[in-house]
Amino acid sequence: MAMAVTRVAVLTSGGDAPGMNAAVRAVVRSTIARGGEAFGVEHGYEGLLEAAIRPLNLGDVGGVLDRGGTFLGTSRSERYRSPEGVAEAARILKEQDIEALVVIGGDGSYRGADELAAHGIATVGVPGTIDNDINGTDTSIGFDTALNTICDAVGKVRDTASSHERTFVIEVMGRDSGILALYSGLATGADCILVPEVPWGLDDVCAAVAQGVARGKKHSIIMVAEGAAHAFGLAEDLAEACAHRVRTVVLGHIQRGGAPSGFDRILASRMGAEACSALAKGESGVAVGLRHADTVTYPLKEAYASAHVLRREIYELAKVLSL
Ligand code: F6P
Numbered sequence: 001m002a003m004a005v006t007r008v009a010v011l012t013s014g015g016d017a018p019g020m021n022a023a024v025r026a027v028v029r030s031t032i033a034r035g036g037e038a039f040g041v042e043h044g045y046e047g048l049l050e051a052a053i054r055p056l057n058l059g060d061v062g063g064v065l066d067r068g069g070t071f072l073g074t075s076r077s078e079r080y081r082s083p084e085g086v087a088e089a090a091r092i093l094k095e096q097d098i099e100a101l102v103v104i105g106g107d108g109s110y111r112g113a114d115e116l117a118a119h120g121i122a123t124v125g126v127p128g129t130i131d132n133d134i135n136g137t138d139t140s141i142g143f144d145t146a147l148n149t150i151c152d153a154v155g156k157v158r159d160t161a162s163s164h165e166r167t168f169v170i171e172v173m174g175r176d177s178g179i180l181a182l183y184s185g186l187a188t189g190a191d192c193i194l195v196p197e198v199p200w201g202l203d204d205v206c207a208a209v210a211q212g213v214a215r216g217k218k219h220s221i222i223m224v225a226e227g228a229a230h231a232f233g234l235a236e237d238l239a240e241a242c243a244h245r246v247r248t249v250v251l252g253h254i255q256r257g258g259a260p261s262g263f264d265r266i267l268a269s270r271m272g273a274e275a276c277s278a279l280a281k282g283e284s285g286v287a288v289g290l291r292h293a294d295t296v297t298y299p300l301k302e303a304y305a306s307a308h309v310l311r312r313e314i315y316e317l318a319k320v321l322s323l
Pocket of ligand 1: 014
């Protein structure tokens with residue numbers, strides 16, 4: 001289908017996520033394949049306000065499919081958050097005859113895209129965040145890679161934990177969401193998973209550790225979402241309460257780096273292409289999602305008005321399987 005809009009810009013915004021480059025590549029190549037022209041905005045909304053916009057051709061997105069980070073650069077822009085900032089961004093895009101903007105990022109970036117749509121720029125959001133906290137999509141670009149990075153790191157921690165018969169508190173990212181921690185805990189067989197969505201107490205953590213020790217386990221792994229507790233404080237409390245040898249690992253930004261997994265490369269490619277297909281249909285103010293293996297679009301508002309709900313049955317499953 002030919003495009004309803006022909007000059008399409010793309011930016012990456014918020015925390016970077018592995019697979020963002022693959023999504024930019026898909027937007028650029030799908031736009032050109034439909035007879036349009038593609039543009040890249042550097043450093044997210046901050047770069048947009050500086051008019052840091054350049055044409056992107058087929059070759060400009062060669063060799064990026066398997067690269068982590070975002071070659072366009074990203075930012076969290078304070079300036080863009082004001083109504084004046086949004087109006088200025090719309091003016092800059094219109095001045096360059098750019099009719100549409102694809103925003104690859106998280107819920108804050110989506111809000112910005114929705115505000116821009118109200119100024120007559122066609123906008124589409126593509127979910128790029130390791131947090132997987134965006135409502136309306138089964139998953140987001142970068143989540144799978146971050147999960148694999150965490151699995152790899154926890155495997156290494158487990159080796160030393162069992163050699164020394166220690167308990168490790170491992171803190172993972174996720175902002176206010178416990179989804180990354182939950183999936184990481186389930187995938188690594190953690191003895192206890194602490195997420196902001198489920199109330200917990202120190203007694204629960206001690207009981208989980210004691211349960212493992214009672215059946216002869218040589219190590220315990222407590223997986224903590226950054227939004228549920230601070231790992232160092234928790235480790236101190238735990239050592240005092242259970243008189244156990246406790247060590248702490250905060251995985252930090254390594255979770256955001258590295259080459260995207262095959263899954264994320266495919267997800268990003270499909271979602272970037274879906275964004276262009278939405279623009280071709282004349283859609284604006286929509287987010288791309290993955291639902292039951294299909295790419296879909298739905299209102300941006302739906303995506304940022306409420307958070308992606310942590311599936312309680314998966315939390316319960318992780319508890320049962322860690323017995
Ligand atoms: O949203 C992605 C994320 O990595 C969160 O998990 C984390 O809380 C935050 O970004 C960290 O942000 P920064 O890179 O600014 O420290």
